[in-house]
Each structure stands twice: as C-alpha cells, then as structure tokens.
Amino acid sequence: MLVAFSVAPSGGAGGGDSVHDAVAAAVAVVRASGLPNHTDAMFTTIEGEWDEVFAVIKDATDAVGAFGTRVSLVLKADIRPGHTGELIGKVERLEQALEREAQLD
Template sequence: MLVAFSVAPSGDGELTRQGPADSVSQAVADAVRVVAESGLPYRTDAMFTTVEGSWDECMDVVRRASEAAGRYGSRVSLVLKADIRPGHTGELDGKVARVQRLLDGS
C-alpha cells in the first residue's frame, strides 16, 4: 500500500514552548526522520510524505511520525490518503513511471 500523509503541530509544545506561529520545519523534519529510519521506501515533497509498505508497517510509521511532530505542540493535524492495493509493490515509482511514459508518448 501507499500512504501519503502530512503532519503539523499546533499549540504549545514540550520542545519549543512557543505558540503556533513558529515554523513547523523542525517538527516535519523529525517526522520525516522517523519515516527514513523505518527503512520503508518513501518520498517527501512540499506537501506530503508518501511511504510504501504493508498496512501495519505504514500505520506504525504514520503513528510514530505524528508522535514526533506532536512534541512541538499540544495537538497534531494529520492528513492521510491511502492506496490499498494488495499484491502490488514498487508502486511508489511505478505509478509515476507509467504516467511519465504516457507523457513521453510511449
């Protein structure tokens, strides 16, 4: 499965003791670090991090990434979209490659 997610803290947090006007870059970096350390294939862009794995693997990573971001605020906003397609792997790159071939006229 593929899971695209975005986390953002708000409110006062244990690490910054600052309000929600702070940049969330450090919180996002800590969340993405959790994903990277999971060993699962992933890609991060300006809006989402997409991770590929089994249901349990992906949900565990999303939970831990949310917890990491949550250290910067009293609450966390989580946006999640999943493509649940049993029996398929390599879709993090495969989906993009299929579209690119069509764009290239192949």
Template sequence: MIVAFSVAPSGTGRADGSVHDAVAAAVAVVRASGLPHRTSSMFTEIEGEWDEVMAVV
C-alpha cells in the same frame, strides 16, 4: 499499500512560528523505518505492507 500524510503542527512554541522541527522529526521517523518513501512539499508517502506502514504513521 501507499499512504500519504502531512504534518500540521500547532503551538510549536517557536517565536517565529516555524514548524520545521516538527516536520523534520516526522521525516526522521519515516527514514528510520527503512520503508520506501517520498517527501514532497505537501505530503510524505510511505510504501509497504499495512502493518509496516501503520507502525510508522
């Protein structure tokens, strides 16, 4: 199964309104999973069995 998701945080608390920290944290979780993944400008895709992918998401 392939799941694509995007992060749209609000209220980041940063004066510049940047969502960089929230997005970087989400990508770190995906990378730590060890599952095949791809990150683009709009989505992160994760590939694996249902239970594996849902545990990451």
C-alpha cells in the same frame, strides 16, 4: 499500499508559523523505518504493508506531538494488494503517458 500523509503541530509555545523542525522529526522517523518513501513540499508518501506503514505514521505523529499541544494528521491511501514498487512505478507510468501524449502533438 501507498499512504501519503501530512502531519503538523499546533498550539505550541513560541507562536511561530514554521513547522519545519516538527516535520523534520516526522521525516526522520519515516526514513529510519527503511520502508520506501518520498517527501515533497506537502506530503510524505510511504510504501509497505498496512500494519508496518501505520506503525511508522503513528511514530511520526508522536514525534511531531513534542512540538505542540495538538497534532493535525491528513492521510490518503492507495490500497492495492499484491503490488509493490508503486512509489516509483506510478510515476514512471505517468511519465511514459506524458511522452506518448507529447509525440501525438
């Protein structure tokens, strides 16, 4: 399965609107997990089996909790049993489709 998630603190001291330190703590947890992952400007996507992916997301959420009194968590999952390598495979298939489309123009 693939799970894209975004996690951010709120309600902390300091009143700033930047959450990069909290996000860095979450991404460090994800990267330390050893599971395939990708981080972009909005989400971190992680690939693996249900229990291992959600254990990492819980740990990442806990890490962000240290930065505020509340935590916001957004999840989107692609549950496709029997498929692996989709973190890269889906993007490769998209790029191939774009190339085919460009050749038709």
